Amino acid sequence: MRLDLRPLDPVRSIKAKLGLLVASSIVAGVLTTWIGFDYLGWRGRWSMAFAVAVGLVVTQVLAHGMTSPLRQMTSAAREMAAGRPATPVRTTSRDEVGELARAFTAMSRDLAKVDRQRRDLLANVAHELKTPVAALRAQLENLVDGVREPDGPALSEALDQTERLAALVEDLLDLARADAGVAPLRRSAVAVRSVADDVAHEVGIARPGRDVLVDVPEDLTADADPARLRQVLVNLVDNAARHATEGGRVDVRCRSDGAGGLVVEVTDDGPGIPRDQWDAVFERFEHGTTPEPAGAPAGRSGGGGTGLGLAIARWAVALHGGRIAVVPSPRGCRIRAELPAGPAAPSNGTAPNTPTRQETSRA
Incomplete structure (x- = not known):
């Protein structure tokens, strides 16, 4: 030495x-x-x-x-x-050289982290794409070879895999727009109850066996971008429904913060999230260790999520100048998003410490 x-x-x-x-x-x-x-x-x-x-x-x-x-x-x-x-x-x-050394060390650590995140992102996107592509290919080969008739169930299965691919591509495009800072924010007065009811109906069809209950005042309006607000609600409610127990329920509660802003809380009755993962679940492709809810089918493994839903929700909230976090709940998991009124501070659409890593079991 x-x-x-x-x-x-x-x-x-x-x-x-x-x-x-x-x-x-x-x-x-x-x-x-x-x-x-x-x-x-x-x-x-x-x-x-x-x-x-x-x-x-x-x-x-x-x-x-x-x-x-x-x-x-x-x-x-x-x-x-x-x-x-x-x-x-x-x-x-x-001295000044020591300050430079510390700044250099922080920079090299950040660069190594970004490089690792890039490799993890590529690996996990490839993994996410591989499953629906393989399933779709198998379905089409069976139809072409005459092994299976092109009946309703066969075509429906092929359509499901195609929609899963489309959802993943759309999520990736949303995050690409966020990183590039090209996603505009168009605020207007939004009838929150109408948006919440539509999202609850949509998720209820996509996730049968879960009750989505909406608790939103009829006259509640929010100063927000309608498309981004819907994006937040869709990702939060779908994430909660995916992890709720079979036959369980998801509560969607929206209220005013008293200053013209909006507070959204989505609660499920699933197994919840360990406290040490409350921040990690909003990161892209971050693997979690959340246990599967009781009654979940074997091999469920996140219910087919792309691992990007909560990251997109955090981006949309940050675009409004708000914040989102997991908060304590007597049951399951509760996620609260706060969207302040008025013009948001300049933002590139990414929240602080937004990393790009491996798939979380709750995103």
């Missing part, structure tokens, strides 16, 4: 370090010259030569510690440019 001495790390200024380096070299040279003359009886030229050598050693030791972070960052940058993980950079220095 290579020795990495950094005696000047506690000093907070690079200028102070340079001053200490010069002063230390001078003091070391003067002391060496004095010892050579008075105690060792050396001639002047030998004492001066030895003093210069000692001064150079002191300078080398101190300067090596000062420039060590720069050399480590250079090495790490070369590793990153070659597509390899960055080598660790020691960040104990408290």
